[in-house]
Amino acid sequence: MKVTIDKYLRYLSVEKNASPHTITSYENDLLNFLDFCTHQFEKESDKIDLAQIDRLTIRLWLGNLSEEGLAKSSIARKVASLRSFFKYSFSRGYIQKNPAHLLVVPKKDKTLPKTTTPEDIQRMMDVVNTDTPKGKQSRAVLELFYATGIRLSELIGLDISHLDLHKKQITVLGKGNKQRIIPLGNRAYEALKDHLETKEKLFGSRTDNDALKAVFLAGNGQRMYARYAQRIVEKYLSKTSEVTQKSPHVLRHSFATHMLNNGADIRIIKEFLGHSNLSATQIYTHTSVERLKNVYEHAHPRAKTK
Structure with a gap:
């Protein structure tokens, strides 16, 4: 899985011309998910097979993030990162099924922007x-x-x-x-x-x-x-x-x-x-x-x- 993440980040940089800030955000989200998978499957990160990941694994990860008190906006961003990554992996043939295909992005809490006078x-x-x-x-x-x-x-x-x-x-x-x-x-x-x-x-x-x-x-x-x-x-x-x-x-x-x-x-x-x-x-x-x-x-x- 780590190899595919690296390929995906290069794809964002070279083909999508994403900003360094965007790439860093995606990288942090995906590595956070990979770290969760290493504990879930009790394997080292370079031994995690992308095909092992299913919807249940992703839902467990999201539940864990929620229990940690992560804001809805942060969880929504991580969901978006994961959906984009698995869409890429499926389109390139690295996986046969996209486990994040029907993943629902949690609604963000609406907050008015802070201003001064x-x-x-x-x-x-x-x-x-x-x-x-x-x-x-x-x-x-x-x-x-x-x-x-x-x-x-x-x-x-x-x-x-x-x-x-x-x-x-x-x-x-x-x-x-x-x-x-x-x-x-x-x-x-x-x-x-x-x-x-x-x-x-x-x-x-x-x-x-x-x-x-x-x-x-x-x-x-x-x-x-x-x-x-x-x-x-x-x-x-x-x-x-x-x-x-x-x-x-x-x-x-x-x-x-x-x-x-x-x-x-x-x-x-x-x-x-x-x-x-x-x-x-x-x-x-x-x-x-x-x-x-x-x-x-x-x-x-x-x-x-x-």
Whole structure:
């Protein structure tokens, strides 16, 4: 089974052009299942035969995940990984029957995206000390997250060649390597321009050709990595907002929600966010409805029962 998993991961990378993040997620899910099978069949991982796996084995694994308290969303992702893997294995002739064919994906608990207020955003920008190259970069990172709604992976993947400062726009490489062009607001444009003027002062011992091309750098001069960008957001959002989550995704959610609240068409927001389906964007309409309900309850004299 381990050999087939390796082939499947290569297939995702080469033929499906999946992102490194997607491949890592699938690999973790499949190796987690393989580990369960080694205990279930009392065999070493390289001795597990793919043909041994049946629907009961998969159901036992899912039951075990549920007992461990794993969230429904995490279980749903693991089910999707397994279904995709066995579909591939069946289509390539590695198995005669697909044990995951009728596997039902558990419904995810619906949670509204966490957002912060425009006032908190402004305070967050104001507390950044832009007297240093590091501070200028931090301000540019925050402005870009909020001004464009781009994902964390898209921000750290930005190259200088993706910027068109003359037209005040950036080209983003999103999921499935799909490109989209996003305009820059004046504040994001100015912050990005200020950062690029002092970017060379952030070069360090690990600055290489990739770092020279990158828009943002980590502390040692290499291309900025995910955790470094997350720490920037956590640092400054913690100073000004009470939102429970303090991550780049909060700024992405806030971007979409604030755009919608101010009259932007949801189809335009979909293009900004790089969603392939409108259904993924519609969760922000629920956020706005909740806001309207709160305003109504506080403002209308007959909203509350006596």
